[in-house]
Amino acid sequence: MDGVLNETTKTIHKHEPGRSDFRTICGATSHVAHDQLRLISIDRSENDAGIERCGRCFSEAGGY
Numbered sequence: 001m002d003g004v005l006n007e008t009t010k011t012i013h014k015h016e017p018g019r020s021d022f023r024t025i026c027g028a029t030s031h032v033a034h035d036q037l038r039l040i041s042i043d044r045s046e047n048d049a050g051i052e053r054c055g056r057c058f059s060e061a062g063g064y
């Protein structure tokens with residue numbers, strides 16, 4: 001699955017399926033300049049300790 005990484009805040013969001021731009025599930029990147037965004041694999045981001053997951057995009061995958 002693809003994620004959208006905000007390189008300024010180092011936060012990864014879930015990419016909204018079917019959208020060709022950087023639209024995310026939570027919509028947080030809609031006002032962010034596209035040169036600050038990057039499409040990356042969510043699986044690969046799990047190995048990067050510097051990247052935080054968006055609490056809204058990943059809320060269903062969390063759970064305490």
Ligand SMILES: [Zn+2]
Nearest residue numbers: 013026054057
């Ligand atoms: Zn998000």
